[in-house]
Amino acid sequence: MSVLVNFAIFPLDKGESVSQYVARAVKIIKDSGLPCNLGPMGTSIEGEWDEVMMAVTRCFEALTKDCDRIYFTIAGDYRKKGKDRITAKVESVEGKL
Amino acid sequence: MSVLVNFAIFPLDKGESVSQYVARAVKIIKDSGLPCNLGPMGTSIEGEWDEVMMAVTRCFEALTKDCDRIYFTIAGDYRKKGKDRITAKVESVEGKL
Amino acid sequence: MSVLVNFAIFPLDKGESVSQYVARAVKIIKDSGLPCNLGPMGTSIEGEWDEVMMAVTRCFEALTKDCDRIYFTIAGDYRKKGKDRITAKVESVEGKL
Amino acid sequence: MSVLVNFAIFPLDKGESVSQYVARAVKIIKDSGLPCNLGPMGTSIEGEWDEVMMAVTRCFEALTKDCDRIYFTIAGDYRKKGKDRITAKVESVEGKL
Numbered sequence: 001m002s003v004l005v006n007f008a009i010f011p012l013d014k015g016e017s018v019s020q021y022v023a024r025a026v027k028i029i030k031d032s033g034l035p036c037n038l039g040p041m042g043t044s045i046e047g048e049w050d051e052v053m054m055a056v057t058r059c060f061e062a063l064t065k066d067c068d069r070i071y072f073t074i075a076g077d078y079r080k081k082g083k084d085r086i087t088a089k090v091e092s093v094e095g096k097l
Numbered sequence: 098m099s100v101l102v103n104f105a106i107f108p109l110d111k112g113e114s115v116s117q118y119v120a121r122a123v124k125i126i127k128d129s130g131l132p133c134n135l136g137p138m139g140t141s142i143e144g145e146w147d148e149v150m151m152a153v154t155r156c157f158e159a160l161t162k163d164c165d166r167i168y169f170t171i172a173g174d175y176r177k178k179g180k181d182r183i184t185a186k187v188e189s190v191e192g193k194l
Numbered sequence: 195m196s197v198l199v200n201f202a203i204f205p206l207d208k209g210e211s212v213s214q215y216v217a218r219a220v221k222i223i224k225d226s227g228l229p230c231n232l233g234p235m236g237t238s239i240e241g242e243w244d245e246v247m248m249a250v251t252r253c254f255e256a257l258t259k260d261c262d263r264i265y266f267t268i269a270g271d272y273r274k275k276g277k278d279r280i281t282a283k284v285e286s287v288e289g290k291l
Numbered sequence: 292m293s294v295l296v297n298f299a300i301f302p303l304d305k306g307e308s309v310s311q312y313v314a315r316a317v318k319i320i321k322d323s324g325l326p327c328n329l330g331p332m333g334t335s336i337e338g339e340w341d342e343v344m345m346a347v348t349r350c351f352e353a354l355t356k357d358c359d360r361i362y363f364t365i366a367g368d369y370r371k372k373g374k375d376r377i378t379a380k381v382e383s384v385e386g387k388l
Binding site for chain 2: 198199200202210213214216217220221224231232233234235236238240267269271273279280281283284286287288290291
């Protein structure tokens, strides 16, 4: 049951610049080995539900170490017959432009 | 590490009316015993990270049984010192209106 | 073309407690006269697209006065034949539990 | 008051394949001339608040022509001193990996 998600996470108690905390999460996602893509408003991740949620959980835990307030969003898209959707979805739309 | 989330999930391949699928998810959330609140654009759930993610996972699995495409969103807010935030956050804002 | 949205907005540069800024936005939404419902993870608003977007725009402008970084999310649901959906959607799901 | 958003929009009443509708929205965004970036879970757009909301509004109107139910999400990030953030944010995070 492979899913594709866009995941964003950041602290609210660290002031205006939060890129070091975002980088900490992105490193964990990259180290998971799952196909991923860093964008300006979140990181896309593709994988089995449990794998993706495990990566997200590790990011959350890594930020709770020194952040007192954290906001995160996960938007997900599951398609039974989908495969390599992290690239296929964009190609499908571009092919129709 | 208690979190508060707003969770929405629905199929894309079942046509315009999806309330029976939403109800299936809401029933699972209510049966989890976690504090929750059904709203017009999602269900708020409060609990330990693992408990909340377990409830969300069960909702997802329940929909994959007969849905071929599913969309979901989870927006979450963690606060180290927070407690009973599913009611306290609204009260805090209302107290400042 | 009536829409139902869940809207959340908050600053990132004001520290952990942001309820006074959220209250400022909620006051603007209430003053718009549109049907709305304050929840723990955002405010639901129903109305014509332009009315809802005008209210959201006023909230954004009100926060830019003294906030240097602002995050916001709008999740929306449009249904051609829908009416009073801010209450009807919840009732429809509860009727199926 | 320049903002950066991630915008996703799709119909619920057109079955499992929605890329032709997504492409219709992406074309409108590209035609707006605003800096944008198509990703697997939405399109990032940068511009003045009114410009971005105008592009989003045109996408919504284009889908209401033949869709009876539409879902959309807008996640936005405003930073007073920000500039060219659609590329700068990713570079800032990558520089910290």
